[in-house]
Amino acid sequence: METLAETQGIDLFLPKTFDIFWSAVILVIVAIFFYKFFLPKFQSIFDERAAKIEGGIAKAEQAQKEADAAKEKYESQLSNARVEAAKIRDDARAEASHIIADARSRAESEAAQVTANAQRSIASQQQQALVSLKGEVGVIATALAGKILGAKLQDADVQSSMIDSLIDDIDKDQAA
Amino acid sequence: MTGALSLATAASTLADFEVPSIDDFLPDAFVFQGTPFAINRIVMVRLIATVVLLLVFGITAKRAKLIPGRWQGAVEWLLEFVRNNIVYEVMGSERGRRYVPMITTIFMTILVFNICGIIPGMNIAATATIMMPVFFALWTFVQYWIAACKGKGLGKFLKDELLPAGVPIPVYVILAPMQLIDIVLIRPASLAIRLFANMMAGHLIVALCFSATQFFLIEAHNALAAFGVVTFAFGFVMTLFEAFVAALQAFIFATLSCVYINLSYPEED
Numbered sequence: 001m002e003t004l005a006e007t008q009g010i011d012l013f014l015p016k017t018f019d020i021f022w023s024a025v026i027l028v029i030v031a032i033f034f035y036k037f038f039l040p041k042f043q044s045i046f047d048e049r050a051a052k053i054e055g056g057i058a059k060a061e062q063a064q065k066e067a068d069a070a071k072e073k074y075e076s077q078l079s080n081a082r083v084e085a086a087k088i089r090d091d092a093r094a095e096a097s098h099i100i101a102d103a104r105s106r107a108e109s110e111a112a113q114v115t116a117n118a119q120r121s122i123a124s125q126q127q128q129a130l131v132s133l134k135g136e137v138g139v140i141a142t143a144l145a146g147k148i149l150g151a152k153l154q155d156a157d158v159q160s161s162m163i164d165s166l167i168d169d170i171d172k173d174q175a176a
Numbered sequence: 177m178t179g180a181l182s183l184a185t186a187a188s189t190l191a192d193f194e195v196p197s198i199d200d201f202l203p204d205a206f207v208f209q210g211t212p213f214a215i216n217r218i219v220m221v222r223l224i225a226t227v228v229l230l231l232v233f234g235i236t237a238k239r240a241k242l243i244p245g246r247w248q249g250a251v252e253w254l255l256e257f258v259r260n261n262i263v264y265e266v267m268g269s270e271r272g273r274r275y276v277p278m279i280t281t282i283f284m285t286i287l288v289f290n291i292c293g294i295i296p297g298m299n300i301a302a303t304a305t306i307m308m309p310v311f312f313a314l315w316t317f318v319q320y321w322i323a324a325c326k327g328k329g330l331g332k333f334l335k336d337e338l339l340p341a342g343v344p345i346p347v348y349v350i351l352a353p354m355q356l357i358d359i360v361l362i363r364p365a366s367l368a369i370r371l372f373a374n375m376m377a378g379h380l381i382v383a384l385c386f387s388a389t390q391f392f393l394i395e396a397h398n399a400l401a402a403f404g405v406v407t408f409a410f411g412f413v414m415t416l417f418e419a420f421v422a423a424l425q426a427f428i429f430a431t432l433s434c435v436y437i438n439l440s441y442p443e444e445d
Contacts, residue, residue, distance in 0.1 A: 012201055012376070013369075015307050018214035023307035026226050027285075027315070033230055034281040041237040042255055049242055 137170075138163040193391040196383035201304055201376060221292050222302035229288045258283045258430065266434035271441060275434065278319065282312055283430040286371065290422030293379055294415050301375035301422070309368035309429075316433040317364040323440035333440055363436050367429060374425050378418040385411030 141163060205214035215223070236251050244252055258280045263272040289302035303309055324333035337359050338352040385407050392404030 009198060012198055012372075013306050015310070016214075016305075017212040018205065018208075018216075018219065019305050019307040021212050022215070022219045022222060023305070023311045026222055026308070027311045030226060030229065030285050031281050033234070034284070035277050038233050038237045039255075039277050039280060041240060042252065045240050045242065046252075052242065 134167065137167065141166055193395070194387045196380050196387060198376070198380075200300065200379065200383065218300055218302070218305050221298045221300055222289065222308065224298070225289050225292050225302040229285065233284070254284070255280060262427070262430045263434055266431060267438045267441075271438070272434070275319070275437060278315065279430050279434060282315070282433060283426050286312065286429055287423060287426040290375060290425055291419070293375055293422060294382070294418045299383070300379055303371055304375040304379060306368065306372050309371040310364075312371070312429065312433075313364040313367040316367060316436055319433075320363075320437045320440045323437050327441040332442075337439075367432055371425050371429055374421055378414075378421055382411055382414050382418055385414055 138160075142159060145162070201218065203217040205216040205219075207213075207215040233251070236248060240248055259272075259276050262283065263276050263279050266272070267275065286303060289308065291301075292298040293301035293304065324330055327333070328336065338355045339348055340351070340355075343351060388407040389404045389411060392400045392407060396404075
């Protein structure tokens, strides 16, 4: 307890010159250190970090935007292609049916023509045959009749009328 | 006779009990004694603490990377704590921005200096002489007067402080001088004395506990050893408490500095 008596408590609060000196020097040194070096350094780190994060976000946004645009483009191209494909398919289908119809009509008309030609030629050949038959049959009949009758039919008119009536008779027989 | 003898023995052993005293805060200088550059134990602790602070934070800043490691992360957390939870909390970010370096300097330095109080070998806070806290307080003092001149204008500031509105006129006779003493003396003095007294009290309590432990366990009779265990446990708890107080006082000093500076600015709309 003696020691307390040696020093008055108030002495603690009375500034000593060396205390003033060393406190001031140290405060100045520390303040300069913080103001000139430490805080600017960390501020630049914080700023750089913020810039980098913001840059990263901006970059990501840009990439997202580009991806969206590409997707949109791709999708529109895809739908265009789909529409085009459908159109081509429809066209092809239409053309095919066209071709088929054409071919059918052409075939039909050709068939009809062939049939018609055939009939016509048959008819004409029949006609020819008929005409030549008529001639020949007349001659043969006349000759036969001449021979059979033993008489010579000189009159051409009689001859032909006889042949005609003969043929008519044959025709009638045929019809019957 | 026997009574007197035992009393004498007790007195002689008590003399071995080193009671910590305020002399701990006025140690003799060992270099440059009697000059303005004298260095005593506390100034030496302060110089060492300063060198350590400059080295540790200097190397941290020098090696600071964009992606922080654990230590850098911790330092950055402290810096952000001072900025957001002390300066911006009190003053708002727009007004507070220019005070961030000052408050950071004050907080970090006081924190490191206070911690010296529980570092073995130092065992005394580097803020445990009156002038160190006084200089921090003077810095705040100068800043809030400058802020008063720039912010409100000196006349408006004095009017707001000395003659606050809504007070009956006769009360001004008492109020104005009290307020004047407050802004001129009490604010910086309370800042300095609060810090200094806390560091002093902390040192006295911890030193008392451990010197009692020394006395009970080693120098006294075995019968008293049990007391030594108790005092040691209490000293241990008080040491942890001092670590807390070291940070708390740095926080309080920095926060009150902000509050005082903020009072010099006009009320925010």
